[in-house]
Amino acid sequence: MRNGLGPLLGMVEPLPGWRALSQGWRGTSRGALGCAWRWVLLAMLLVIAPQTWAGSDAAALTPLRLMLAWQPQAQFAGYYVALEQGFYREAGIELTILSADRGRSALAALRAGEVDLAVVWLAAAIRARAEGTPLVNVAQLLPRSSVVLIARVSSGVQRLSDLGGRRVGVWRGDAALPVEALLRKQNLEVERVPQSTTINLFLRGGVEAMSGMLYNEYHLLIDAGPEPEAVMMFPLAAHGIDIPEDGLYVLEQTAHEQSAAIAAFVAATRRGWEQAFADPEQALDVVLRRQRAEYVPANRLHQRWMLEQIRAVMGEPGENGWDWRLRREDVERVAELMQRLEMIDAVPSDIERLMLE
Numbered sequence: 001m002r003n004g005l006g007p008l009l010g011m012v013e014p015l016p017g018w019r020a021l022s023q024g025w026r027g028t029s030r031g032a033l034g035c036a037w038r039w040v041l042l043a044m045l046l047v048i049a050p051q052t053w054a055g056s057d058a059a060a061l062t063p064l065r066l067m068l069a070w071q072p073q074a075q076f077a078g079y080y081v082a083l084e085q086g087f088y089r090e091a092g093i094e095l096t097i098l099s100a101d102r103g104r105s106a107l108a109a110l111r112a113g114e115v116d117l118a119v120v121w122l123a124a125a126i127r128a129r130a131e132g133t134p135l136v137n138v139a140q141l142l143p144r145s146s147v148v149l150i151a152r153v154s155s156g157v158q159r160l161s162d163l164g165g166r167r168v169g170v171w172r173g174d175a176a177l178p179v180e181a182l183l184r185k186q187n188l189e190v191e192r193v194p195q196s197t198t199i200n201l202f203l204r205g206g207v208e209a210m211s212g213m214l215y216n217e218y219h220l221l222i223d224a225g226p227e228p229e230a231v232m233m234f235p236l237a238a239h240g241i242d243i244p245e246d247g248l249y250v251l252e253q254t255a256h257e258q259s260a261a262i263a264a265f266v267a268a269t270r271r272g273w274e275q276a277f278a279d280p281e282q283a284l285d286v287v288l289r290r291q292r293a294e295y296v297p298a299n300r301l302h303q304r305w306m307l308e309q310i311r312a313v314m315g316e317p318g319e320n321g322w323d324w325r326l327r328r329e330d331v332e333r334v335a336e337l338m339q340r341l342e343m344i345d346a347v348p349s350d351i352e353r354l355m356l357e
Contacts, residue, residue, distance in 0.1 A: 082272025124174035169195030215309030
């Protein structure tokens with residue numbers, strides 16, 4: 001006790017009458033007043049000490065801001081679990097997790113310097129690099145695509161080519177890139193209808209096909225009523241548009257100046273995902289708490305489906321965990337595809353710098 005609290009005595013400002021009281025304590029140290037004073041002093045130090053130590057710990061942590069690609073859902077369970085379990089703090093990181101929304105994408109926030117890390121799809125990262133944004137991928141969590149086009153069988157759509165001339169719901173912004181690539185690759189002339197974040201447009205007959213994620217909109221649609229055999233699902237990956245999705249990106253300056261902190265962040269994130277898959281029900285509890293805190297509708301059954309699908313896409317970890325490296329062949333393949341489909345003017349000459357050395 002003496003070694004732990006002694007240094008704090010010099011930080012305590014003298015209270016009014018401190019000297020008189022201390023002198024009185026010396027004179028009566030063997031009496032009741034002396035005993036009482038000792039307890040008062042000890043109580044004061046016990047209050048001050050934890051605050052001082054906590055302040056020292058916080059000062060030693062590196063602050064980082066992460067923006068996810070969307071609102072809270074099981075797609076991001078590993079980050080939430082790592083935060084709640086204290087894995088980031090154990091790694092020396094004071095992490096703030098932010099959610100993207102319709103008005104602000106994670107990539108836009110990263111470009112503006114509002115966050116240090118962002119979850120971005122590879123197609124959007126390549127286009128940003130082609131436009132001069134010095135992005136660097138520090139971890140590639142989802143190595144393949146989960147994007148699908150969904151159509152009603154009753155609308156007469158049996159094959160992908162049947163979509164020609166029909167109304168197709170397409171997301172806005174960077175999320176539209178994979179679907180746009182498919183439409184161009186298949187030479188499909190369709191009426192593109194801006195699609196919101198719900199499946200209502202499709203349910204109400206506003207479009208004959210909609211964009212979706214296997215782990216999200218497809219399950220929401222089936223849960224809303226239609227039997228699986230009543231809809232046609234066209235996975236983009238099965239039609240030559242297999243573009244890796246969730247990757248962690250930083251700006252080059254951050255990658256160089258905070259390399260140790262970024263490496264620690266990735267390691268803590270890996271622990272979070274390991275824990276999420278080891279105890280999925282606990283992970284769902286964490287996700288649902290986050291959803292309620294941000295006023296996002298929470299559905300445990302749907303989030304369980306999403307977590308299972310994310311696990312399938314991420315794959316099982318190897319002996320040393322997930323590799324999570326962005327593969328050069330994927331970058332070159334997607335960049336060349338985007339150039340061929342005129343989604344970028346040219347493959348960036350420094351495209352290899354998109355990958356962490």
